[in-house]
Amino acid sequence: MKDRDGDLELGLPAAFADWLTRREPADAVARVVDLADQVRARLTGTRPVVVHDLGSGTGAMGRWLAPRLPGPQHWVLHDGDASLLARAAADPPPAAADGSPVTVETRRGDLTRLTATELAEADLITASALLDMLTAEEVGRVAAACAGRPALFTLSVVGHVRLDPADPLDVEVASAFDDHQRRTVRGRRLLGPDAVADTAAAFARQGAVVTSRSSPWRLGPADAGLLGEWFSGWTDAAQEQRPQLAGPLTGYVRRRRADLAAGRLSVLVDHRDLLALPTVNS
Template identity: 55%
Template sequence: MTSPSTTQTAQPAQAVQAAPAGPGGPAARQSVIPGAGPALRPGERDTLRLREAATAATEEPPRYAPEWLQLREPADASARAHDLLDPLRIRLANLPQRAGGFVVHDIGCGTGSMGRWLAPRLDGAQHWILHDRDPYLLHFAAVASPRSAADGSRVSVETRRGDVARLTPEALAGASLVTASALLDVLTREDVDALAAACAGAGCPALLTLSVAGRVELTAPHPLDQEIAEAFNAHQRRDGLLGPDAATVAAEAFAAHGATVRLDPSPWRLGPEQAELTAQWLRGWVGAAVEERPELAEPAGRYLTERLEACAAGELRVVVHHHDLLALCRPSGAAA
């Protein structure tokens, strides 16, 4: 769901000590965890057990700190492109299985922020299937998921642990919608092609939000802004990840499978009210740039100190640009 440089689109993995993400991994990651996770032993703390289980099962630590995902959730909710909802609602209202409710697959769900944002904005009964590689985050997502839709209809949830790169049309059989937040930029071109093919094969639309665009605006401008941004973007593209190219690549992939695609801007607009989030983002943004270009360490350190002081004083405003993508794939059985 996130990269070492962004913790999900231009966000500070280093600030929260998140580990890198990426496709692939042991077959154990495809296992299904019903409900919110494994059953607890008497007197056991659920979150502790899930964190330990994640490490034992995958031999790697949890990737993303839920504290970071919770910190960014209000900014994500404000940034998402609301104009994409009406065409999505129209498509969902015309689905053949509409009377039985919707089945929504949330890919790389993290703590479930996409469901908390989207489910209450759609009418009708909904069953959300939450996918993530980290059972600890799946537990958070399931526990905090919404229980009712916009019209009061029931919303239910289940979790599935696995890799987005392994999605197939068969895995999405019966899906009404595939959605994700801040995911595309930490995928490879092959992953995105597979996702587009799976959605097209299942005949379901996709709403994929908050893909980092590679552009940042800070007030007031500083001579190092552009250099750090370029180093950060290069860091995002490490190991074949798409980074700031993700939205364009995804739009092309879905269009190649016959989908009608729309891209809308979804920028974070951070001011004094989001000072904590801004400070965390800054540390990760600059840290990733320095990791990519170690020669920047000294000037970037001074830059970061200045920016954090301005942030603490309520003088810094930042716009982190993203894109939201809506792909309306042809319904299954539609003529080519």
């Protein structure tokens, strides 16, 4: 399934929301618990923790992280799509780790135009599967808006996919997909697999200490439905980027579909989670 693209304020097809729902269990397994533990250690206080979640989608990040954090929490969900925000509000995070209540509000708008003033109340800023859809300029603005606050960004693609069993066309398809992730959309050149490095550098310029960890999807026969949907989006994007692959892809897709049907196909789709912590003086 291809990521959303274009203006981050525009509405998205319902199929995208359904894709987010189907991928939520795999995302939950992949996210790095160690980084969440580091966040929890920083959030000590008596007042409710305020979390701003950027590109909240259907609210999966809150459902994963809120139960790992102690004490009352208030989540502010930012997205450009009203239907996604409605779905997120209808399925809010459960109680905090100690049973404290978690509340939610939604804010619709362009994530790339948020300012430090709009995020001033945040004790923590989060995002998931967002950075690779931004440009270098937009990542710089996001880092500046988050300056001085802990930020946890999870599940950004890094351009590493490994299928088992291997096929001679794997490398070319992966390369075409990575180029598609870096494409220019309405004048915006997306960072794609370069997003984590650019974001780490942007936060470092703001004086933050940045840690990143691998957070791969590992899909196999037990995940056949999600694996098949991911594979269709992966190959569709590769062909869109390089139309000359249409011929070779016909046989490739047939072989891979046979592997999937026989229960012998598995894939590692690597991502990275990034935690930016402000230094004491920032």
